[in-house]
Amino acid sequence: MSTAGTVPADGSSTALALSIEGLQKSFGASAVLKGIDLSMASHEVICLIGASGSGKSTLLRCVNLLEPVNAGRIILWGQDITRPGIDQNAVRRHVGIVFQSFNLFPHMSVLRNITLGPVKALGLPRRQAEDEARALLDRFGLLDKQADYPDRLSGGQQQRVAIVRALAMHPRLMLLDEVTSALDPELVAEVLDVIRELASGGMTMLIATHEMGFARDIANRVCFLAEGRIVEDSPPAELFSNPKDERTQRFLRRIIDAGRL
Amino acid sequence: MTGPPQTSFGAEGRGPRLLSSGRGAVAVSTASTIVVLAGLVLLFWLAPGSAAVRHTFFNPQDMWKSFIGDPKAGYYSVGAALWLNIRMFLAAEVLILILALVIAVVRQSVSPVMFPIRVVSTIYVDVFRGVPLILVIFAIGFGVPALNLGFISTQSAAVYGVLALVLSYSAYVSEVYRAGLNSVHQSQVAAARSLGLSQWTSLRYVILPQAVRNIIPPLLNDFISLQKDTALVGILGAIEANKAAEIFSDTVFNYSSYVVAAILFLLLTIPLARFTDHLIARDRRRRLAGAPA
Secondary structure, eight states: OOOOOSSOOOOOTTSEEEEEEEEEEEETTEEEEEEEEEEEETTOEEEEEOOTTSSHHHHHHHHTTSSOOSEEEEEETTEETTSTTOOHHHHHTTEEEEOTTOOOOTTSOHHHHHHHHHHHTSOOOHHHHHHHHHHHHHHTTOGGGTTSOGGGSOHHHHHHHHHHHHHTTOOSEEEEESTTTTSOHHHHHHHHHHHHHHHHTTOEEEEEOSOHHHHHHHOSEEEEEETTEEEEEEOHHHHHHSOOSHHHHHHHHHHHHTTOO | OOOOGGGGTTTSOOOOOSSOOSHHHHHHHHHHHHHHHHHHHHHHHHSTTHHHHHHHHOOHHHHHHHHHOBGGGTBOOHHHHHHHHHHHHHHHHHHHHHHHHHHHHHHHOOOGGGHHHHHHHHHHHHHHHHSOHHHHHHHHHHHHHHTOOGGGGGOOHHHHHHHHHHHHHHHHHHHHHHHHHHHSOHHHHHHHHHTTOOHHHHIIIIIHHHHHHHHHHHHHHHHHHHHHHGGGGGGGTOOOHHHHHHHHHHHHSOTHHHHHHHHHHHHHHHHHHHHHHHHHHHHHHHHHHTOOO
């Protein structure tokens, strides 16, 4: 489903999609990321897990250039996007991000929320953008909501619209930042189903999540973050049943005690 | 596909209720209002100087004469002069909306390149919020013609008046805009930029529309104030409603013309206030009802 764009050249299935080298980020005196190394292939799904404040969200925001990095490099399909002078808007058009709090535009209808990016950033004719948006809404069972304003939708519907809004840009990489954390429990499943469908369609996704069961199902690899570093990076079966690092073991034990795994 | 029917009834905000419901309450409030008003009118009527005041300020004949004007008798129509107030108001309003927005956006910018312009904007706002409007009108209205700058120095008093109003009010309105921009959460900026929208496009389509919705009441409040302050331009000799009323009273020695001017200004400002309420209610209705974009 990854439409070749203008920036990254090689979109073949074996290509390295994302490569992060020695990434550091601090806010004032507090260092949040202290040297992240991570690479992911096209069509791979990686889940980032870890306690709140471990730097999962910051890592995602760095990849989308919403946060400037202090040191290290982020390479997307062979292109260093952290080098000075990079066209940030061009990079962001290829990287979709979905936020914990949806962040839909409250003054626009669902349809306008979705078409704003394609029309204003990609320069698509409005008719074409609307047709594509309706097709996406239809695919996720939201077509009857196209004229509604976000305030009228349930949390689950809002988050699905937010995912559709990101998809409408034809991103090659999707970043999902704890997209179910703000939802009532009974609404979580409808959002996770959408993500599962994207994964089965081959979307490359980097997902920060607290849903361990979901991570185990969907991820090719799970990375455990602690104190600004990736302390463990393995396939889910291995990480969840046989964690090597002592901090991972402690974290998972707490999750299990809380009945979340 | 407008809002569902219930919006004409329940969802439409009627504003805060001042009175508890029920017929008894309505009767009591009506009665008390009548008693208070009657008391005030009675006081006015029975005051020792009442007859003189009524003759000087509320003389129907003089009110009518000043309203229609009589150039041969040496005074202008207050009603016609109001047209100048309206034109000055409209011109100033458009310019203020633009200039104040530019200032607010500049002051909100973070780029180091903008630093000098940011300093200039801050000084501008500090100065023009601090200096009384009447002094600004004097300074522009008498200062600029004295500069002898050809075209710039040969404009009418109304043009200088509008210029002074724009300079003074833009400083205030830019602060209102700034409050509005700050009221839009940073996550909206992040969402817009994450779609690859440029800073300007994000501002234009995502941030500003939300900011303006949040500041419509204070913005309109400033414009109601602006409508009245167009009367100050009369001190430069522009024949606007207040100046026309002054000329009438100087000629006929009756102040009823001022009451006419006051009534005309009320007729201007009250619709604007109701229009503000209408906009707020419509926006709320639309967002809750899910109307088409």
